[in-house]
Amino acid sequence: MTSPSKINRPLHWFAVLTAIATFLLLGLGGLVTSHEAGMSVPDWPTSYGYNMFALPIKFWKGGAFFEHTHRLLASAIGLMTTILMIWLWIADSRKWMRWLGVIAFVGVVLQGILGGLRVRWHMDYLGIPHGVIAQSFLILICAIALFTGGVWHRIIGQNKLNVPPALRSLVLFTTILVFIQLILGATMRHQHAGLSISDFPLAHGQVWPDTSADAIARYNAERMESVNENPITAFQVILQMVHRLVALAIFFFVGACAIQSSRKLGKADGLTRLSWTWLTMIVAQIALGAWTIWSNKAADVATAHVLVGALSLVIGAIFCIIAFRRSVRTTTTQTETENPTALGLGTFVPNKQ
Amino acid sequence: MKRIFLSLTAVVFSSSALLAADITGTITLKGTPPAEVALSGMEDNPDCIAMHEKTPTTHHYVVGSKGEFGNVVVYLQGMDGKSTGASAAPVVMDQKGCLYTPQILAIQTGQKLVVKNSDTCPHNVHVISAGGNGEKNDAQFAGGADLNYTFSKPEMFMKVQCDVHPWMFAWISIFDHPYFAVTDTSGKFTIKNVPPGKYTLVAEHRKAGKQTQPVEVKDTAATVDFTFEVPAAK
Numbered sequence: 001m002t003s004p005s006k007i008n009r010p011l012h013w014f015a016v017l018t019a020i021a022t023f024l025l026l027g028l029g030g031l032v033t034s035h036e037a038g039m040s041v042p043d044w045p046t047s048y049g050y051n052m053f054a055l056p057i058k059f060w061k062g063g064a065f066f067e068h069t070h071r072l073l074a075s076a077i078g079l080m081t082t083i084l085m086i087w088l089w090i091a092d093s094r095k096w097m098r099w100l101g102v103i104a105f106v107g108v109v110l111q112g113i114l115g116g117l118r119v120r121w122h123m124d125y126l127g128i129p130h131g132v133i134a135q136s137f138l139i140l141i142c143a144i145a146l147f148t149g150g151v152w153h154r155i156i157g158q159n160k161l162n163v164p165p166a167l168r169s170l171v172l173f174t175t176i177l178v179f180i181q182l183i184l185g186a187t188m189r190h191q192h193a194g195l196s197i198s199d200f201p202l203a204h205g206q207v208w209p210d211t212s213a214d215a216i217a218r219y220n221a222e223r224m225e226s227v228n229e230n231p232i233t234a235f236q237v238i239l240q241m242v243h244r245l246v247a248l249a250i251f252f253f254v255g256a257c258a259i260q261s262s263r264k265l266g267k268a269d270g271l272t273r274l275s276w277t278w279l280t281m282i283v284a285q286i287a288l289g290a291w292t293i294w295s296n297k298a299a300d301v302a303t304a305h306v307l308v309g310a311l312s313l314v315i316g317a318i319f320c321i322i323a324f325r326r327s328v329r330t331t332t333t334q335t336e337t338e339n340p341t342a343l344g345l346g347t348f349v350p351n352k353q
Numbered sequence: 354m355k356r357i358f359l360s361l362t363a364v365v366f367s368s369s370a371l372l373a374a375d376i377t378g379t380i381t382l383k384g385t386p387p388a389e390v391a392l393s394g395m396e397d398n399p400d401c402i403a404m405h406e407k408t409p410t411t412h413h414y415v416v417g418s419k420g421e422f423g424n425v426v427v428y429l430q431g432m433d434g435k436s437t438g439a440s441a442a443p444v445v446m447d448q449k450g451c452l453y454t455p456q457i458l459a460i461q462t463g464q465k466l467v468v469k470n471s472d473t474c475p476h477n478v479h480v481i482s483a484g485g486n487g488e489k490n491d492a493q494f495a496g497g498a499d500l501n502y503t504f505s506k507p508e509m510f511m512k513v514q515c516d517v518h519p520w521m522f523a524w525i526s527i528f529d530h531p532y533f534a535v536t537d538t539s540g541k542f543t544i545k546n547v548p549p550g551k552y553t554l555v556a557e558h559r560k561a562g563k564q565t566q567p568v569e570v571k572d573t574a575a576t577v578d579f580t581f582e583v584p585a586a587k
Contacts, residue, residue, distance in 0.1 A: 040516035042477050042490040049492070059475060062398055062517040122488035221560045221584045226390040226411050228514035228522040230481075 007150050008091050015145035018080045022138050023310070025077050028070045029134060030306035033189050034299035036227055037063025038127060044116040047071065074112055081108040084144065092148070100144055107137050124190055131186035135179070135310050139317045146318060155322055161269065163323040167260050171275075171323055174253040175316030181250060182309055184243045188236070189302075194229035196236035200293040203241060211237050247286055254282045257319075271322060278315045284308055373546040375574045376429075380540045380556055382422040384583035386414035392520040400474040401451035401518060411520075412456055413560050414583075421540030422558070422581060424457040426509070426526045428533035429544065430553040430565070433507060435530040438463030443501075445469060446513075446523060448476050448493070453513065453523035455535070457559075462507060462529045468493070468500040476515045484508030486527065490516075510559055524559060547575075560584070 032038050040063035041047050047055045047068055052075070060068055081104050088101035111133050118126035146152050188196070196219075203209040204219060211234040220231045258279045261272040288305040295301045389410035395401045396408055415423030438461030447454045447469045460466055468478050470493045478500055480489040485506040493500055504511070507529045515521035526533070534542040547570045554577050557563040561581040568577050 036519040037516050039479050039490050040477055042479075042492050048475070048494075061400065061474065063519060064475070064517050067516075122490060217562075218584060221562065222387065224387050224390045224411055224413055226392055227394065227519040228512070228516070230512075 007153060008148065011087050011091055012145065012148040012150075014080075014087065015084060015141065015148050018077070018084055019138070019141045019145045021073070021077055021080060022141050023307070025070070025073045026134050026138060026310050027303060027307050028066065028073055029131070030303035031299060032063075032066045032070050033127065033131075034297070034302045034306075035063055035066050036192060036229070037066045038124075039119060039122070040064045041067045041071075042119065044071075044119040071115075074115065078108050078112055081105055081141075084141075088144070088148075094147075097144070097147060100140065100147070104137070104140050104144065107133065107140065111137060124192055127190035128183070128186045131190065132183055135182050135186075135313055138310055139314055142314050142318065143321060146321065155325060161265050161326075163271065163327050164264050165327075167257070167264055168320075168323045168327060170253070170260060171257050171316065171319050174250065174257055175313070175320050177246065177250055177253060178309075178313050178316050181243065181246045182313055184239065184246060185306070185309060188239055188243060189306075191233075191236050191239075192228075192230050193232045193236050194223075194225060194227070195240075195293060195297050196232040197240045198223075198293065198296065200244075200290050203237075203244075208241065209237055244289075247289060251279075251282055251286060254279045254316075271319060271326075274315065274319055274322075278312065278319065281308060281312045281315060285312055372572050373548050374570050374572060376544040376547055376554065376568060376570065376577060377574055378427070378542055378577040378579065380422040380425045380427070380536050380542070380579045380581065381420040382414070382416050382561065382581045382583065383420060386416060386560075386583050389413065394520050395451060395518070398451070398518065400472070404450040404472070409450070409452060415538060417538060417540065421538065422561075423536050423538045423540060424455075425536040425540075425542070425556050425558045425561075425579075425581075426457065426459055426533065427536065427542045427544065427554065427556045427579075428459070428526075428528055429530070429547065430555050432528075432530035432532050432552075435532075436462045436464075436528075437531050438503070441531065443467045446525075447471050448478075448515070448521070451476075451515075451518045451521060453515075453521055456523045457526075457535055458523070459526040459528065459533045459535050460504070461531055462505055462527055463503055466502045466504070466525070468502070470495060470497055475517065476521070477517055479514050479516055481512045481514065482506075482508060484511060484527075486511060509557065526557075556581075 043049060045052055048059055050056070052071055055068060085101035085105040089098045092098060111130065114126055114130045114133065117123070118130060197203045197209060199205065209215070216232065216234050216237070223232070258275040261269065261275040265272050285305065285308045288301065288308055292302045292305050389412065391408045391410050393408065402408065412424070441461055441464045443465040444458060444460045445467045446458060449471045451472060451474070470476055473495045475492060475494045477490060477492050480486070480502065482488060486504040486508055489502065491500055504527045506527065508527045510524040510526055513523045513525060532544050532547055534544050536542045549570050549572065551567065551569045553565050554568045555563060555565050556579040558581060561584060564579050564581065566577050566579065568575050
């Protein structure tokens with residue numbers, strides 16, 4: 001029996017658990033890259049010739065520890081996502097929610113295959129889409145957790161202020177910018193070249209670094225790499241500079257989102273509070289970025305930078321979803337009441353019991 | 354007639370071998386190179402650190418007390434197509450104490466590279482070529498069989514690394530001829546059996562750069578010395 005007002009709490013908490021596990025998996029994946037361990041187990045889906053789930057513990061050492069545990073946790077997430085898809089299909093009457101579950105399942109399968117092919121085909125560059133899909137998958141699972149929970153119910157049920165189009169557009173643009181920044185970050189990390197610029201706030205001692213062939217040769221000659229980093233290139237130096245500039249732009253745009261939310265929605269509004277949390281996170285992220293450089297890309301610090309970046313993206317995405325949903329609800333209240341299926345995002349008919 | 358031709362050919366080959374001479378020399382480094390970096394990641398790995406009295410460092414610059422410059426690759430330029438790699442003795446690279454020994458080596462195209470694992474822990478041997486020799490990645494357990502590789506394209510400083518122990522990396526230079534050497538810890542090198550002629554001799558180091566000198570080989574050994582300077586930091 002479908003009950004429009006009842007929340008399926010076990011399903012919601014399972015979605016939350018999947019989101020938390022995905023976040024941890026992202027951290028473990030970050031550690032794999034930070035420790036340059038992505039190719040430490042040369043075979044896949046086996047591990048050192050063993051069934052992945054039966055690899056003797058004596059092999060869980062060094063880089064192989066990070067790579068192997070990443071594979072195991074990824075398998076667990078695959079299973080959880082499969083359960084989530086089936087559960088949504090059975091228990092959630094919203095058609096679009098069922099398909100979100102299917103998309104999540106397809107996403108996790110593709111992600112696993114992509115990770116495996118990266119190993120099998122010796123293609124470092126596949127690590128870039130692998131990292132980007134991981135971030136997108138986290139957003140999707142967090143969105144499913146949001147849509148199945150009481151918060152989403154309250155967003156729809158309560159009479160909140162409409163979010164002005166200008167603010168919605170600003171939040172959407174800023175979230176896209178954060179996503180682009182994460183692609184830049186993934187591209188930087190999967191060059192496997194360590195720090196292409198090892199100082200901050202200057203860059204190779206200058207405001208804008210010299211990227212001539214002589215300068216790049218000099219940077220490589222001066223660098224006393226202690227891990228198996230590739231030589232740096234002019235492209236990588238420019239990439240890090242763009243990453244720095246986009247970080248600055250994100251800071252200003254998220255700041256603008258927070259200020260505009262305060263003005264247009266009021267300080268007590270949930271979205272305003274979310275926007276200030278977002279800004280705090282961006283400040284922390286910039287600090288972690290600087291620390292990554294000052295620590296000569298210490299694995300733990302670099303991975304924390306990845307994780308806070310992922311959280312920043314999730315916050316931006318959730319801000320967008322809520323802002324657009326509230327606007328749709330406010331501007332089409334009449335339509336929704338008369339015709340519950342008329343909305344592009346679907347109506348809230350959450351659970352089948 | 355055939356017998357005469359064969360005899361003449363034999364005479365030509367033997368006389369060219371007799372006329373062949375070695376190129377020897379010493380390479381020195383002027384200036385103080387940057388301080389080597391401790392392989393700090395090794396400290397977290399009991400299997401590896403147990404094989405060392407103290408934490409090892411990088412060896413980007415191998416320099417003696419009088420500037421003797423080791424690990425410089427010296428070779429004749431423009432000699433491609435003369436590889437004898439298929440019949441040459443294999444080159445051996447070992448993994449010992451979670452380090453590659455040697456870290457800088459040179460090999461001919463078609464010559465066998467044998468990679469050993471003398472450690473008590475597994476490694477992966479990950480060969481990453483930027484010069485058309487492909488990418489290879491093989492696990493090698495403690496006490497496991499040797500891994501054998503051959504490479505078909507000349508390439509300078511092709512990287513070999515272990516991703517289980519990311520501080521492990523080595524560099525292999527591949528030549529399509531046998532006229533090359535790597536300086537030892539005394540900075541000396543010998544390129545053997547070079548046919549008489551005028552050549553360009555190249556000395557190349559991963560950090561200190563590349564130098565060339567003309568050399569003429571006659572019937573006695575030729576000597577060529579190089580002096581590198583530590584690249585100036587800006």
